[in-house]
Amino acid sequence: MINATGHSLTIATNLGSAVWTASAVNLYHLWPLSLRVTLFLCGVLVALANMALTRKLSWRRFLGNLLFITPFSYLIQLFTQIILHLGINQLPLVVRVITDIFGILCVALATSIYQRANIVLHPNDDFMQILRFRYLKGNATIAQMVHYIPPVLIMLGTFLFTGRLFAVNIGTLICLFFQGSFIGFFDQHAFKHLKHYGIAGLTQVKPVIRPARSVNGK
Numbered sequence: 001m002i003n004a005t006g007h008s009l010t011i012a013t014n015l016g017s018a019v020w021t022a023s024a025v026n027l028y029h030l031w032p033l034s035l036r037v038t039l040f041l042c043g044v045l046v047a048l049a050n051m052a053l054t055r056k057l058s059w060r061r062f063l064g065n066l067l068f069i070t071p072f073s074y075l076i077q078l079f080t081q082i083i084l085h086l087g088i089n090q091l092p093l094v095v096r097v098i099t100d101i102f103g104i105l106c107v108a109l110a111t112s113i114y115q116r117a118n119i120v121l122h123p124n125d126d127f128m129q130i131l132r133f134r135y136l137k138g139n140a141t142i143a144q145m146v147h148y149i150p151p152v153l154i155m156l157g158t159f160l161f162t163g164r165l166f167a168v169n170i171g172t173l174i175c176l177f178f179q180g181s182f183i184g185f186f187d188q189h190a191f192k193h194l195k196h197y198g199i200a201g202l203t204q205v206k207p208v209i210r211p212a213r214s215v216n217g218k
Contacts, residue, residue, distance in 0.1 A: 001075070002106050002107075002109060002110035002113075003072065003106070003107055003110035003111065003114075003122070004072055004075035004076050004079055005079055005103070005106055006018075006102075006103040006104065006105070006106025006107035006109075006110065007021050007076050007103065007107060008075075008076050008079035008080040008082075008083055008103070009083065009099055009100065009102065009103030009106070010100050010103040010104060010107075010167070010171050011025065011076070011080045011167060012080050012083040012084050012088050012089070013088060013089070013096045013097075013099050013100040013103070013171075014089070014166075014167065014169070015096055015097055015100040015169045015170055015171050016100060016167065016168060016169030016170050016171025016172035016173065016174070016175070017167040017168075017171060017172060017175075018104065018107050018171075018172075018175045018179065019148045019151045019152065019172060019175050019176055019179075020042070020124045020148075020151045021039075021076075021167065022151065022155060022166070022167040022168050022172050023042070023150075023151035023152075023154040023155050023158075024038050024039050024042050025038075025166045025167040026154065026155050026158040026159070026162075026165065026166050026167070026168075027042070027154065027158060028166075029158075029162070029164070029166050030158050030161065030162060034077065035073075035076070035077050035080075036073045036074055036076070036077040037073075039069065039072070039073040039076060039077075040069055040070065040073045043065065043066070043068075043069035043072075043073070043122070043123045043124070044066065044069075044123075046065075046123035046124055046126075046127050046150075047061075047062050047065035047066065047069075047123040047126075048062070049123075049127065050062075050065065050123060050126050050127055050130055053127070053130045053131070053134070054130055054134070061126070064119075064120040064121065065120075065121065065122070065123040065126055067120055068120050068121060068122045068123070069122060069123060072122060097170065100169075100170070100171040101171065101174065103171070104171055104174055104175055104179065104182070105182060107175075107179070108179055108182035108183050108185075108186055109186050109190060111125050111128075111183050111186075112183045112186035112187050112190060113186075113190065113191060113194065115128075115129050115183070115196070116187065116191075116194045116195060116196050116197065117194065117197060118196065118197045118198040124147070127147050128143050128144055128147040129143075131143040131146055131147050133196075140180045140181070140183050140184040140187065141180035141181050141184060142180070143180060144179050144180025144183065145176075145177075145180060148175075148176055152176075155168065
């Protein structure tokens with residue numbers, strides 16, 4: 001609910017959505033599918049990529065990703081329509097910018113909470129978590145930057161095809177450079193006793209090689 005509300009605020013204000021959401025919005029304007037279906041299809045593709053990154057065929061992870069994005073995609077479309085109906089775009093620009101940034105912080109807060117609980121994750125955030133703990137030594141900021149490469153490439157492709165960009169603005173730039181830091185901040189300050197559970201399978205611990213002992217113990 002927190003995550004869907006945050007994304008919907010960024011989409012409705014049209015001042016820059018989270019990077020993955022912005023890429024889905026641009027795809028949505030490229031083909032006749034609804035935003036809900038576009039978000040769902042993007043989630044499925046990322047869920048498949050997650051299994052490739054973990055090098056493990058985990059149906060629990062894949063089905064968990066689908067379990068998240070099915071209601072999530074619907075709620076984003078529903079909440080966006082409600083927020084637009086309330087007339088958010090009639091508000092002064094400063095208020096809309098603040099609202100957009102608030103939406104970004106909601107996304108960061110939600111991501112921090114459910115990544116640590118690690119029960120069911122959005123595929124995009126699972127993707128970021130896999131990069132963070134399997135390949136980037138737990139660094140949230142760098143992991144967030146790296147996991148933004150695919151949606152940036154998608155937006156570049158849609159822009160070359162249509163000549164237009166949607167849902168890309170100041171909020172997108174904030175997400176691109178600071179969302180990982182926001183998540184790291186909430187990791188430390190929101191529900192402090194909630195740790196990162198179930199990441200042992202993601203971390204790669206090198207075996208300790210001890211020198212062989214001689215027969216006389218020397």
